Amino acid sequence: MFSSLETGASGLTAQRVRMDTLANNLLNMSTTRNAQGQPEPYRRRFVVFAPGQAGDHSKPGVHVQKIGLDRSPFRMKYEPGHEDANAQGYVRYPNVDMSVEFTNMLEASRAYEANITMLETTKQMLSSTLRLLA
Amino acid sequence: MFIERMVNQGNLPLIERMMKMTARRHEMLSNNIVNISTPGYQQRDVNVQAFQKMLRERSAQRRVAGPGQIRFDDLDPTQMDSDGSKQGMLFHDRSNRSIEGLMSDFSSNAIKYNLFTELLRKQYGSFDNVLRERVS
Numbered sequence: 001m002f003s004s005l006e007t008g009a010s011g012l013t014a015q016r017v018r019m020d021t022l023a024n025n026l027l028n029m030s031t032t033r034n035a036q037g038q039p040e041p042y043r044r045r046f047v048v049f050a051p052g053q054a055g056d057h058s059k060p061g062v063h064v065q066k067i068g069l070d071r072s073p074f075r076m077k078y079e080p081g082h083e084d085a086n087a088q089g090y091v092r093y094p095n096v097d098m099s100v101e102f103t104n105m106l107e108a109s110r111a112y113e114a115n116i117t118m119l120e121t122t123k124q125m126l127s128s129t130l131r132l133l134a
Numbered sequence: 135m136f137i138e139r140m141v142n143q144g145n146l147p148l149i150e151r152m153m154k155m156t157a158r159r160h161e162m163l164s165n166n167i168v169n170i171s172t173p174g175y176q177q178r179d180v181n182v183q184a185f186q187k188m189l190r191e192r193s194a195q196r197r198v199a200g201p202g203q204i205r206f207d208d209l210d211p212t213q214m215d216s217d218g219s220k221q222g223m224l225f226h227d228r229s230n231r232s233i234e235g236l237m238s239d240f241s242s243n244a245i246k247y248n249l250f251t252e253l254l255r256k257q258y259g260s261f262d263n264v265l266r267e268r269v270s
Contacts, residue, residue, distance in 0.1 A: 011168025049172040060165040
């Protein structure tokens with residue numbers, strides 16, 4: 001029963017990492033340059049979940065296996081006056097779609113809530129077990 | 135020997151086994167819930183019907199053999215894992231995961247667990263009364 005608490009905590013961590021990634025995608029949805037200031041647009045990140053605890057994959061739980069880079073093509077926007085525009089006047093914008101990010105965010109936040117409810121129930125079950133001793 | 139017979143008659147061992155089973159199921163269902171967004175994850179569950187059938191058979195045997203003769207503690211719910219996923223076509227990995235179904239299974243399982251702990255507590259309470267030679 002105590003292992004359920006660890007399981008729930010691993011779910012919370014995984015969903016939070018997912019939320020961080022999604023927030024980072026949204027923040028950078030118009031970033032046309034990389035950290036070095038070169039005209040390389042931000043690539044959308046996504047998390048890859050795998051079953052098992054982060055430290056020990058044989059234990060029940062979930063962990064973020066990796067944060068991947070979305071290989072889909074960048075959005076091209078016609079902005080001839082932009083500093084980062086190419087010869088044809090197009091600027092490469094990140095391959096981030098706001099509606100996709102928001103949908104994923106909603107899913108992540110609901111999953112987080114489900115995990116919280118699960119932990120609450122587990123705690124309450126444990127306390128009812130402890131009452132057996134009284 | 136006397137205590138052994140006392141605790142191995144009536145529904146005490148049945149309650150204890152059911153508690154064990156619901157606790158095990160709680161672990162499996164919580165693992166299903168945290169893996170709700172894991173692609174390709176196969177949900178797992180305890181086969182409740184099969185476990186209860188085993189309990190029924192065992193208690194029918196006990197009725198013939200008399201109290202204390204048949205033991206229940208070898209009935210292990212961890213052996214009863216069944217693949218809880220119902221194949222669906224909604225997701226690309228063909229797992230039919232629904233958070234609503236999982237959460238309702240989860241909470242009804244928790245309520246059952248609480249019921250069994252409460253029953254067990256009452257049973258222990260009556261033992262306590264017997265040992266102290268007083269009525270409630």
